Amino acid sequence: MFSPYFSSGNSSFKFILDILDGMDDWVRVVDRSNSVIFINRSMERDLGIRDLAGKKCYEIMGCGDPCDNCITDKAVFEGKSCKKIEVFNNRIFSVMSSPIIADDGNVYYAVEVLRDITKEKEMERELIRQNQKLQHDLEMARKLQMQLLPRKNVKIPGLDFAYLYQPCDDLSGDMVNIFQVDRDRVGIYIADVSGHGVSASMLTIFIISTLNQKTRSPSRALYRLFRQYNLGDFDKDSYITIFYGIYNTRTRVLTYSNAGHNCAPVIIGRNGVKKLYMPAIPISNWVDDPKYYDATIQLDTGDRLFLYTDGVADQWLEEPGKITSDGFIMETLSEKNSDLQAILNKIYDYVHTRLENIGVRQKDDITMALMQPVQSKGC
Structure with a gap:
């Protein structure tokens, strides 16, 4: 008209x-x-x-x-x-x-x-609502995951312990834990799940809920974890690498096993630096019947056991195994009069600065733990 x-x-x-x-x-x-x-x-x-x-x-x-x-x-x-x-x-x-x-x-x-554009606006509002709900759910999942970590002030007779946990996203595929097995024994593990986000974080919860914390053999605990994992319908791209050790606070013997965790734990002490190598298959559905083995090592008062995931090193050292060739990290881990938490914070600041200097965003979770036998009071 x-x-x-x-x-x-x-x-x-x-x-x-x-x-x-x-x-x-x-x-x-x-x-x-x-x-x-x-x-x-x-x-x-x-x-x-x-x-x-x-x-x-x-x-x-x-x-x-x-x-x-x-x-x-x-x-x-x-x-x-x-x-x-x-x-x-x-x-x-x-x-x-x-x-x-x-x-x-x-x-x-x-x-x-x-x-x-009424329908488009309605869809936009619904997307915003769903996104807000998703963000709320992610925040709740993040809080749950954080609550599953060890208490920062955990006290264990005969042992000093500290950890640092820095996800690259809201949710992490890394997990570290320490717990009492019995009166004399303490279990400690560090794990890295493939990927990031919700699926990876759910597998970290699977580890916590499934790992047998009463058995005194880390290898048997890892084999049971493998069997429980294979009851689920996971694809071949999903897997868990985990190092698990049981430390006897009375004898100072560490019994340990490894399921594909390529970041070999490091012991720093009076005898220098020693890596706890132990090749094995990750917790996965790649093979039917993997073999996991136990090994032992005697720790002295003052020795430090350093656990870490590949986010600490592979973003700038090409591979995690080269971490012992980094003089700053090794010197920091050897500082005798430093608080364990302060040592980990110092290493994280160093790694973060290295990433900034080469223009790389943190693209992997960074998790570290440091354990040191100490003389118990009254001994």
């Missing part, structure tokens, strides 16, 4: 009208006084308008006054396009207003295309 201001005396004009009338979007032409001089067929049909004479743009939309973001107050009539949102009968429209520049360079009219 068009007002008497328009003339349709040539075929080119009719062709343009046919295009506009074929559009599902609403199209209207407004003059400087807010009078509507044209609407296309879709707008005419949906609004039930039969006569445009004297109608203002806000009137045909059922409003008594001009909109707060009226185009006559904008730069449209100065030759610039603008975009806005209008709500009509609980429907949301995206409105693109563009100037119609006359031959003399002036703007007497503006064309507005109104697209119904």
Whole structure:
């Protein structure tokens, strides 16, 4: 529909009208006084308008006054396009207003295309709602995972212990734990699950809930963990690497086993540096019947056992095994009069600075633990 201001005396004009009338979007032409001089067929049909004479743009939309973001107050009539949102009968429209520049360079009219985006906005609101719910769930999962970590002030007679846990995402695939097996024995493990996020964090909870904390053989505990893992339907890309040791605080003997954890724990003491190598298959569904073995080592007062995941080293040392070749880390681990937690914090700051210097974002979880036998009071 068009007002008497328009003339349709040539075929080119009719062709343009046919295009506009074929559009599902609403199209209207407004003059400087807010009078509507044209609407296309879709707008005419949906609004039930039969006569445009004297109608203002806000009137045909059922409003008594001009909109707060009226185009006559904008730069449209100065030759610039603008975009806005209008709500009509609980429907949301995206409105693109563009100037119609006359031959003399002036703007007497503006064309507005109104697209119904109600469904898109509803979907956007639903996505925002779902995202907020997901973020809330992730935050709850993160808090749960943090609560499953050992207490920072855990006290164990005859043993000093500290750990540092720094996920690269909200949820981590790393886990470290220390617990009492019996009166004389303490269990300690560090694990790294493939991947990150929710699936990896759920597997860390699987480790905590499944690992047998009463058996005195780490290898048997790891084999049982393997069997329980294979009762689930995990794909071959999922796996767990874990080093598990049981330390006797009375004899100072560490019995340990390894399930594919390629970050060989390091002992730093009076006899220098020793890596606790022990190759074995990760907790996975790659083989039917893996073999895990126990080994033992005697620790002296003052020896330190350093556990870590590959996030500590492989981001800048190419492979975790090279960590013992880093002089700063080895010297820091050997500082005799330093608090264990302060040592780990110092190493983390060093690693973080190294990553910043080479322009690399932390892309893997960083987890470390440090254990040191001490003389128990009364001994």
